[in-house]
Amino acid sequence: MAGRGRPRSDEKRQQILNAAAELFTREGYERTSLEQVAEEAGVSKQTIYNNFPSKEALLRAGILRRCEEALIAGEDLDFTLPPQAFLPLFADRFISSLTEEKPLAMYRLVMTESKRHPEVGIAFYDSGPKPVMESLARYLAEATARRELAVEEPLMAAAQYLFSINGFTVDMALVGLSEAARPFPTSSYVDHCTRCFLRAYAVA
Amino acid sequence: MAGRGRPRSDEKRQQILNAAAELFTREGYERTSLEQVAEEAGVSKQTIYNNFPSKEALLRAGILRRCEEALIAGEDLDFTLPPQAFLPLFADRFISSLTEEKPLAMYRLVMTESKRHPEVGIAFYDSGPKPVMESLARYLAEATARRELAVEEPLMAAAQYLFSINGFTVDMALVGLSEAARPFPTSSYVDHCTRCFLRAYAVA
DNA sequence: GAATTATTAGACTAACGGGTCTAGTATAGG
DNA sequence: CCTATACTAGACCCGTTAGTCTAATAATTC
Known part of the structure; x- marks a missing residue:
């Protein structure tokens, strides 16, 4: 079952979620671009798309994560x-x-x-x-x-x-x-x- | 002081404010384009800019108006x-x-x-x-x-x-x-x- | 080392949208 | 009638951005 090849980094996924939650709450969803999220997360834009199918999905995941940890x-x-x-x-x-x-x-x-x-x-x-x-x-x-x-x-x-x-x-x-x-x-x-x-x- | 030439229509101004308030509240500010506002108001885009210097100004005026009348x-x-x-x-x-x-x-x-x-x-x-x-x-x-x-x-x-x-x-x-x-x-x-x-x- | 997948930086596409401009028409005062 | 302003429809400019693609590199499994 374990995929061959390089495994997806869970750390990067968390960085993305953090950056997204941070920016979306601070600046608002519409006013935040994925480029900004990528930069804040220290990750490339493509990596975001490796983890989340769309900006909307990232929004959802970001909020849900914050709710859990809060x-x-x-x-x-x-x-x-x-x-x-x-x-x-x-x-x-x-x-x-x-x-x-x-x-x-x-x-x-x-x-x-x-x-x-x-x-x-x-x-x-x-x-x-x-x-x-x-x-x-x-x-x-x-x-x-x-x-x-x-x-x-x-x-x-x-x-x-x-x-x-x-x-x-x-x-x-x-x-x-x-x-x-x-x-x-x-x-x-x-x-x-x-x-x-x-x-x-x-x-x- | 009364300006020469065709006077600005206050009716149109009100239509614009109504349409703006309606769309901004329903769809959100960022998700509403001025084209939409113009159409909903039954007015051309330029007329919006005759009455308001920017989208932000229109937002402000629209909300303020609704507050007054509410x-x-x-x-x-x-x-x-x-x-x-x-x-x-x-x-x-x-x-x-x-x-x-x-x-x-x-x-x-x-x-x-x-x-x-x-x-x-x-x-x-x-x-x-x-x-x-x-x-x-x-x-x-x-x-x-x-x-x-x-x-x-x-x-x-x-x-x-x-x-x-x-x-x-x-x-x-x-x-x-x-x-x-x-x-x-x-x-x-x-x-x-x-x-x-x-x-x-x-x-x- | 070979195959496979992730990651990156960056170019790229396509759409969208704020704002401007134009040309023509409408409506007012003088 | 003349001048000035408003209005319309639409083209237009230009920056932004979601999302894709590429070519190169990194990290794994077998």
Whole structure:
């Protein structure tokens, strides 16, 4: 089965995927030429075509790869902390992963291209929003079992908390509003959301 | 000052802006050629260049125009309704304006292009998120004055409510998740958010 | 070493598209 | 009517780029 002749270099394939993801997110798909990808990857154009049938296929593969390797959750946090301590921690972790340039750029790219490549949208969801939501939902369920909270629908409650923060942050960043131009500082807003959440789900 | 000779037709200008906004949102900026815009507008290519110095300028003008004419809020709702009735009404109105194809497409376009055209991001914010938030905040303040709610920070509370719904809805739509693939139905989620909000801000 | 496949640098093709130009026609003010 | 400007259809220019091809070299298997 092993092909005769020189084997395809997996390293080069990875270099190509990296360069593609990097440039596509930074400059946009249409504005990036394959020549640029080749140069950034330190590889010849033909090698790209040895590995991927077309630019579109490279786009797909590039995004999917980034999604796999990004897969972030919050599983390493201390799930036994009381909600007053846990939620701000979780939020902080979450926010900082959204405020950085690279995740934002990836978000932008997925938004624009997921219409033509539905799998990409799903992969993104599975690698980002979904695990984070599920992770928080698990915490909420456990805290409820410990009688520290009274959450009936952990998944929806998690979504509600995360999206209230995420929605604001991402909207502001993507629309390009500077911190100064925003109606209120992000940190106060996160505090506000957290307090409100704790009030709504406090044990009776 | 009135120029001699044939005056420029404002009608044609509008046709061009419409066609541009339509095509740019539907197909994407890079994937739309000026030939297409000219045809869709029923105008010759040169007329486009009579009205706009470049494709980029046309993009800007097209988005800005759509933002102006879109400017939606909820000012026509009955602000004297009790929160239990008002919030679902407001949410419904809000959601339906987010679920339609056209606003979503515009959102996508603004997301991608606002980096190169900051004014566009600001115009979008001023025409959509901002007035809606302010409108709801006004209601919350009034309801608090009537002792039907106890909201201390109306603007943040409004943002929190709207973004928890908006964040989820838009994320799902943009990422392309069908209603079936979502973790829970949108309508249950909106109910959930509303109930939680009312609980958190109920009068003591 | 022979056969085979990968890689490279670069030339090449073919299409596309932003932007300009031309020649003719239309529409306004003076 | 005259002049100035707008509009149209189409040709045109020119840079860019996805994708192919070539000729030479490198890395494998047998």
